[in-house]
Amino acid sequence: PFSPEKVQKGSEFRIIQHMANFAQFNLSKEMVSALEKLGYKEPSPVQGKVIPKALRGDSILCQSETGSGKTHSYLIPILDRLDLNLPRLQAIVICPSRELARQVYDFAFALSKYFPKLKVRLFTSSEEKSENEQGLSIAPQLVIGTPGRLKDLLAEDYKLNLRGVKTLVLDEADMLMDMGYFEDIDALRSLLREDLQVMVFSATLEQGLKEKLRKYAGSDFLYEGEENKSSGNVSHHLIDIKHVGKNEALIRFLKIRQPYLALVFASKKEDVNSAYA
Ligand code: AMP
Secondary structure (H helix, E strand, O other), rough: OOEEEEEEOOOOEEEOOOOOOOOOOOOHHHHHHHHHHHOOOOOOOOHHHHHHHHHOOEEEEEOOOOOHHHHHHHHHHHHHHHOOOOOOOEEEOOOOHHHHHHHHHHHHHHHHOOOOOOOEEEEOOOOOOHHHHHHOOOOOOEEEEEEEHHHHHHHHHHOOOOOOOEEEOOHHHHHHHHHOOOOOOOOHHHHOOOOEEEEEEEEEOOOOHHHHHHHHHHOOOOOOOOOOOOOOOOOOOOOOOOOHHHHHHHHHHHHHHHHOOOOOOOOHHHEEEEEEO
């Protein structure tokens, strides 16, 4: 969509890159204006690839990481395809953790300010049950949550009518897989219609995983992300720490390299705390 175009300037031809914007997609005026108000001017690369396909109802298997704008690449087309005059569940987003589900919900909630008839619910823990029971007197059009809670709440506790669900999203599908959630997802999938649009997002897409995820998304559209994901300014160091503890190795590395500013990531809260100590 962002094809360069030749323009004539004076006597010379110059190649300029079209400034991409959300109005180039087949989105409603309301959505384009909502995005503008939220300060989203240009679609990110993943949004440029995913939004047009998702708007057509295609299933998608997409490699994308946090920070790529992947959440909006599915939320924007989902919200624009919802029938807001219908108080009926139409789309489900499954996330591997409460934290991610909450973040996706917050993004959807921010957009919902511009769509007064839109009803979104978050389903992640039992504490929300009573709150949701009251809220569910009018069925939400979009629900976001973790696999176990979604399966129980949608299928068993509330017996929501699932026949109107046309889109299912598996966010961070590699994590969902690692955490053994696929039985719950299969159970939920079996309750939904055959011609469901399934959008699967995963940070990694190595061969074995890709084949497994194709079971959900089919082969409609596969986007394998950018070739070179890290900035050219980032240098990589591979350090063989042998028997030295990771924290000690980290401290030695920082002392030797003396970075002006550094970000340290760890996969668990406890590891962050011990690295900080
Ligand atoms: P995500 O990759 O979905 O975790 O999103 C990363 C961040 O980018 C979020 O804080 C979004 O609010 C923001 N974001 C998503 N799309 C855009 C966009 N097109 N322009 C500016 N910010 C965006």
